[in-house]
Amino acid sequence: xxxEQMMQRLERQLIESTLQRCHFHKDRAAKKLGLAxxxxxxxxxxxxxxxxxx
Numbered sequence: 320x321x322x323e324q325m326m327q328r329l330e331r332q333l334i335e336s337t338l339q340r341c342h343f344h345k346d347r348a349a350k351k352l353g354l355a356x357x358x359x360x361x362x363x364x365x366x367x368x369x370x371x372x373x
Contacts, residue, residue, distance in 0.1 A: 330362075331362075331366060333352070334348070334352065334359065334363075335368075337351055337352055345359055345360065345363075
């Protein structure tokens, strides 16, 4: 595993655990992570972790 892959995995784990601790309140999670809300949403979308629209 490359350093880049490890960092991506760690980032995802950190974001997922923060979302769980914030009861999936994305605004709170973004604030705790020190991320812009749009950055968090972009990452979740890249990972396929956003609800599909009907």
